[in-house]
Amino acid sequence: MSAPENLSSPLGLLAELTHRCPLACPYCSNPLALDQRADELDAATWARVFREAAAMGVLQLHLSGGEPASRRDLIEIAAAARDAGLYTNLITSGLGIDAARLARLKQSGLDHVQLSLQDVDAETADRIAGYHGAHARKLAFSRMVVEQQLALTINVVVHRANISRVSALVETAAALGAGRVEIAHAQYYGWALRNRKALMPTPAQVAQAMQEMESIRPRYAGRLVIDMVVPDYYARRPKACMGGWARRSLNVTPSGRVLPCHAAETIPGLEFWSVRDRPLAEIWRDSPAFLAFRGTDWMREPCRSCDMREIDFGGCRCQALAIAGDAAATDPACELSPLHTIMRKLAESDASTDDDEYQYRGRSAAELAIAIPVR
Numbered sequence: 001m002s003a004p005e006n007l008s009s010p011l012g013l014l015a016e017l018t019h020r021c022p023l024a025c026p027y028c029s030n031p032l033a034l035d036q037r038a039d040e041l042d043a044a045t046w047a048r049v050f051r052e053a054a055a056m057g058v059l060q061l062h063l064s065g066g067e068p069a070s071r072r073d074l075i076e077i078a079a080a081a082r083d084a085g086l087y088t089n090l091i092t093s094g095l096g097i098d099a100a101r102l103a104r105l106k107q108s109g110l111d112h113v114q115l116s117l118q119d120v121d122a123e124t125a126d127r128i129a130g131y132h133g134a135h136a137r138k139l140a141f142s143r144m145v146v147e148q149q150l151a152l153t154i155n156v157v158v159h160r161a162n163i164s165r166v167s168a169l170v171e172t173a174a175a176l177g178a179g180r181v182e183i184a185h186a187q188y189y190g191w192a193l194r195n196r197k198a199l200m201p202t203p204a205q206v207a208q209a210m211q212e213m214e215s216i217r218p219r220y221a222g223r224l225v226i227d228m229v230v231p232d233y234y235a236r237r238p239k240a241c242m243g244g245w246a247r248r249s250l251n252v253t254p255s256g257r258v259l260p261c262h263a264a265e266t267i268p269g270l271e272f273w274s275v276r277d278r279p280l281a282e283i284w285r286d287s288p289a290f291l292a293f294r295g296t297d298w299m300r301e302p303c304r305s306c307d308m309r310e311i312d313f314g315g316c317r318c319q320a321l322a323i324a325g326d327a328a329a330t331d332p333a334c335e336l337s338p339l340h341t342i343m344r345k346l347a348e349s350d351a352s353t354d355d356d357e358y359q360y361r362g363r364s365a366a367e368l369a370i371a372i373p374v375r
């Protein structure tokens, strides 16, 4: 398939500066095989990528990881983003940045901070993160962000261990001074797929959480934006994953591969081009991975003749692969998919187990024993 004549510009770039992270979340969106430090792009290459992105029309840059603060040259990288004219958001666990480093990041042009919390309860939060003391450090970091008058979003991935505390999570975000809280359900590929039995919430938990959100939303109107939607496995229709494959944004991995979404490498057979070899605009336009599911030509029935095909773009390709074993299938989150009932039953079956042992990302049992005593 060739790129359409009317191909629009991407709006957002997610720059995964490193896969290194002090935490070990069992739902981490990083791949099972993490990029090594020696393979990471240097700051000069990131600066070139940011200039190319801005020239293409990208407005927002998300500095992500892993933990981006693991990069000693993070300030240099943030300054390059400012020089390219991008609005820059730092997605962080809050570990590894003290007040002085945060001040330098702000001076270098950082606009916004997105801090992840694992729970409101410190003991559970630390168990989920696989790091003793992480929660307290996150709270301290959030205070620094507000004191330095940087915009703050709190991000929480919810699953069976914490979804019963969504109201308390929103209250905590408001108390910390956030302007937005994003409550995202775990997405079941990569590490989360490996931990699905321990993470999947029950239908009753999800229904309760959605009801709580609706009832507390008016209380925060005008002072805290609350984002939370029904998770795919208990939904009737899918979401337009990434706003449609290769339509709005791109991800660059620590070693420079360019992906249409952060989980795209779970799909076998896709060819990803690298910013080491080609300009970003050429990759956006012509990369085989971007062309594979861009638009609607690749669709089969029931998506091909469905009125929703240019609204949800058939849902998530990675989820279609994980459940249907075929990335070109209709996302089983859609009730028109022949696998919709199977997906729901899978979720209910996983949710009914009492398995709560996590397989933490990227850590051996010995390393984890040092970070936190596992129950």
Ligand code: SF4
Binding pocket: 021, 022, 023, 024, 025, 027, 028, 029, 030, 065, 066, 067, 093, 116, 361
């Ligand atoms: S999800 Fe957890 S382990 Fe993964 S990068 Fe974020 S903080 Fe680190």
Ligand code: SF4
Binding pocket: 237, 238, 302, 303, 304, 306, 307, 308, 309, 310, 312, 313, 314, 315, 330, 331, 334, 335, 336, 337
């Ligand atoms: S059939 Fe395809 S296009 Fe139609 S609603 Fe379902 S996923 Fe969306």
